[in-house]
């Protein structure tokens with residue numbers, strides 16, 4: 001049973017206007033399956049439709065058309081039962097109250113009828129100590145850690161994390177990644193929306209890239225690298241940059257882009273072309289001072305799949 005299934009989901013928002021409203025299509029005929037047990041990254045530029053998708057998964061918004069199943073159940077008719085089986089870290093909602101963090105976690109435990117120890121959950125997210133004062137005095141990162149602790153209540157089968165790194169310092173981001181892996185090892189499916197590509201690259205088995213309300217890619221990061229055709233960047237530091245060598249490299253088979261910055265040349269190419277790129281610079285009039293190679297980052301893949309503009 002897939003953890004999440006969206007079939008032909010379209011979402012239109014009606015925007016009222018002075019001279020008649022206009023409708024905005026936030027999601028267009030979306031088909032998406034997240035398998036049980038995977039860590040799935042959900043990416044897209046601003047306005048791509050990520051929050052709309054998450055709102056639909058949680059039944060906070062109804063699709064205009066299409067079918068949505070979460071943990072095998074129909075979200076619109078079974079939303080209460082499903083919510084007990086999932087943990088949600090929402091984007092943009094922090095805890096606001098005079099209660100302490102521990103009281104918040106205790107409340108979440110009671111609401112789910114779970115038997116977690118609130119102190120264990122707070123300790124897992126690195127929140128020892130600051131519990132004596134109300135959450136309205138928390139920093140952004142502390143509030144985010146608390147929301148994560150609340151999402152973990154009841155060992156959920158599915159964790160939906162919307163921009164989980166918001167406000168977290170590097171230690172907090174590392175803790176979050178560790179928890180994602182631990183939860184996944186326990187058997188939970190993790191659906192992870194983020195703009196921070198390093199986070200996604202570090203933990204996700206597969207990613208989907210949404211752009212303008214449509215899916216433009218769904219695959220493992222390695223498979224996306226293959227399909228974009230650019231699998232490496234070769235960076236060469238030279239004593240000078242001979243134009244003829246750069247032109248020659250640009251014309252080599254498997255080279256998709258050459259960028260020069262001072263005396264450093266970065267060449268985007270297929271793995272098979274790396275050796276001929278390096279050889280071409282060694283054969284040139286310049287001295288090769290240093291050579292480094294790296295795989296195409298998720299950020300570069302994201303750039304090649306999306307239009308880079310907010311919708």
Ligand SMILES: Nc1ncnc2c1ncn2[C@@H]1O[C@H](COP(=O)(O)OP(=O)(O)OP(=O)(O)O)[C@@H](O)[C@H]1O
Pocket residue numbers: 013014015024025026044045046047048049050051052053311
């Ligand atoms: N309540 C709403 N009423 C009208 N239009 C909306 C509403 N919510 C979202 N939209 C529009 O739907 C589109 C998708 O927005 P959504 O918030 O889902 O994108 P997103 O991918 O989450 O963006 P971001 O990364 O900026 O959070 C945008 O064009 C947005 O303006």
